[in-house]
Amino acid sequence: MNKVLIANRGEIACRIIKSCKKLGLSTVAVYSEADAKGLHVKMADEAYPVGPASAKESYLVADNVLKVALESGAHFVHPGYGFLSESSRFARAVEEAGLTWVGPSPQSIDDMGDKERAREIAKAAGVPVLPGSPRFDVGELDTIEQAGKAVGYPLLVKASAGGGGIGMRLVERPEQLLEIARSTQSMAEKAFGDGTIFLELFIPNARHVEVQVFGFGNGEAIHLYERDCSLQRRYQKVIEESTAPGLPEVVREKMVSVAASLCQHQKYSGAGTVEFVVDADTFDFFFLEMNTRIQVEHPVTEMCTGTDLVGMQIRLAQQELPPIDQASIVHQGHSIECRIYAENPAKNFMPSPGPLKRFKLPNETHDIRIDCGFQEGDQVTFFYDPMIAKIICHAETRRQAIDRMLKALHEVEIEGVKTNTQFLIACLKHHDFVSDNVSTGFIEKHLPDLIGSAHPETNNQLIFR
Amino acid sequence: MAMIDVKTEITGNVWKVEINEGDTVTEGQVLVILESMKMEIPILSPEDGIIKELRIKEGDVTAEGDVVAIVEA
Numbered sequence: 001m002n003k004v005l006i007a008n009r010g011e012i013a014c015r016i017i018k019s020c021k022k023l024g025l026s027t028v029a030v031y032s033e034a035d036a037k038g039l040h041v042k043m044a045d046e047a048y049p050v051g052p053a054s055a056k057e058s059y060l061v062a063d064n065v066l067k068v069a070l071e072s073g074a075h076f077v078h079p080g081y082g083f084l085s086e087s088s089r090f091a092r093a094v095e096e097a098g099l100t101w102v103g104p105s106p107q108s109i110d111d112m113g114d115k116e117r118a119r120e121i122a123k124a125a126g127v128p129v130l131p132g133s134p135r136f137d138v139g140e141l142d143t144i145e146q147a148g149k150a151v152g153y154p155l156l157v158k159a160s161a162g163g164g165g166i167g168m169r170l171v172e173r174p175e176q177l178l179e180i181a182r183s184t185q186s187m188a189e190k191a192f193g194d195g196t197i198f199l200e201l202f203i204p205n206a207r208h209v210e211v212q213v214f215g216f217g218n219g220e221a222i223h224l225y226e227r228d229c230s231l232q233r234r235y236q237k238v239i240e241e242s243t244a245p246g247l248p249e250v251v252r253e254k255m256v257s258v259a260a261s262l263c264q265h266q267k268y269s270g271a272g273t274v275e276f277v278v279d280a281d282t283f284d285f286f287f288l289e290m291n292t293r294i295q296v297e298h299p300v301t302e303m304c305t306g307t308d309l310v311g312m313q314i315r316l317a318q319q320e321l322p323p324i325d326q327a328s329i330v331h332q333g334h335s336i337e338c339r340i341y342a343e344n345p346a347k348n349f350m351p352s353p354g355p356l357k358r359f360k361l362p363n364e365t366h367d368i369r370i371d372c373g374f375q376e377g378d379q380v381t382f383f384y385d386p387m388i389a390k391i392i393c394h395a396e397t398r399r400q401a402i403d404r405m406l407k408a409l410h411e412v413e414i415e416g417v418k419t420n421t422q423f424l425i426a427c428l429k430h431h432d433f434v435s436d437n438v439s440t441g442f443i444e445k446h447l448p449d450l451i452g453s454a455h456p457e458t459n460n461q462l463i464f465r
Numbered sequence: 466m467a468m469i470d471v472k473t474e475i476t477g478n479v480w481k482v483e484i485n486e487g488d489t490v491t492e493g494q495v496l497v498i499l500e501s502m503k504m505e506i507p508i509l510s511p512e513d514g515i516i517k518e519l520r521i522k523e524g525d526v527t528a529e530g531d532v533v534a535i536v537e538a
Contacts, residue, residue: 351476352475386503
């Protein structure tokens with residue numbers, strides 16, 4: 001029982017392979033036609049094709065991936081993040097084929113995948129949730145004003161079928177509610193074929209803070225402290241860090257402990273992340289969702305706690321993970337992660353695929369970690385997401401970590417694709433960032449400062465999926 | 466009558482074509498939606514006019530600078 005298939009590509013596949021090697025396990029990679037020469041293919045002991053370049057025809061085809069797993073004699077399937085990682089159908093198929101899924105039970109994936117059910121479960125476990133209303137069908141708005149009063153203002157009218165910022169309207173005063181509710185219903189009916197709406201409290205000055213959790217499947221679970229991921233652009237995280245800057249210790253303690261109790265309540269198994277929206281003014285926090293997989297920004301937690309979360313996932317799947325006591329998890333210092341994207345900030349962050357003619361990242365040290373799935377000469381194709389590398393650093397204090405990251409970013413030399421490296425430097429140097437003043441509106445608010453004098457050269461709107 | 470080349474600024478895949486040759490279009494109207502790195506990038510009509518020529522179809526791969534359509538304004 002020593003072979004792990006990694007159902008992913010890029011940096012996360014490489015990172016999982018590293019942990020497998022440390023544990024003495026052999027590895028099987030899968031690849032699309034576009035990735036035949038990919039770094040993850042070179043690093044794995046074996047590698048097999050799963051289809052054409054388009055993820056829909058390769059990495060997302062559960063049958064193709066499962067077939068490789070069975071034919072290669074793999075015992076475990078690690079899904080990484082994205083692709084099939086939150087497909088309970090795939091997780092079930094893996095288990096029904098007699099293999100071991102490195103992740104939570106299909107039931108947990110389903111419970112947390114349904115946003116309404118997740119909210120109910122969180123509530124039942126004593127986790128604060130955003131004040132919200134029941135759903136309103138088209139034309140059934142008789143009680144909406146009472147519902148608005150119960151939720152509080154300002155509030156958002158949200159289309160049930162919407163998401164990612166689409167189908168959402170802000171209501172600042174009670175007298176606007178009925179009119180906006182009606183027009184949102186009619187818009188949602190046209191756009192999604194479903195005019196159902198609900199109300200949710202709006203937090204104008206919000207932060208995104210999440211808690212890394214790890215459950216043992218028997219009702220025991222621990223937390224590995226928080227990560228602040230407030231620096232986002234169009235729902236895409238850019239910089240993540242731990243400790244969350246300026247978060248009062250009492251709030252932090254409460255947040256990490258409710259996250260752990262949610263996992264205990266769920267008899268959750270493996271690594272997960274409980275996401276919260278935090279009011280940056282009052283530090284009230286509310287459950288957003290739980291991600292039932294390893295997360296892109298997990299290295300931030302690993303650097304502060306000295307853990308190997310992927311290694312823990314695999315040992316748990318092997319039923320060889322010794323019990324871990326909450327008290328043994330000690331958070332030290334401060335860690336920051338910067339995501340290097342192949343995109344052009346001067347052109348409204350337009351994607352920038354192309355050849356990595358030159359690709360030099362800082363050297364790894366005790367305090368600098370590089371997670372990357374590319375080498376010089378590789379092609380960054382337009383088929384997959386634009387993240388090409390993550391730089392993670394650790395230091396005693398936040399100020400020192402910022403300085404260390406700035407030094408590392410200055411060592412980045414990439415030619416052939418445009419990147420956000422200078423944009424990241426501008427974020428880290430910004431007065432508000434340095435003085436712990438972060439929020440999900442940070443990038444939008446300071447955009448002219450962050451992209452320098454260059455005005456966006458296009459009015460094209462990008463929609464991130 | 467001016468003929469305007471509508472060009473793409475990125476390398477990607479043609480996800481949706483929203484117009485046909487001969488259609489009347491207005492400035493800012495979405496003509497084509499490209500897909501690149503999990504993002505949708507609409508290409509808008511630069512002026513009011515008529516689609517004189519459509520040079521791409523859904524599923525095509527476009528490179529930076531490719532002409533996707535010609536608008537007669």
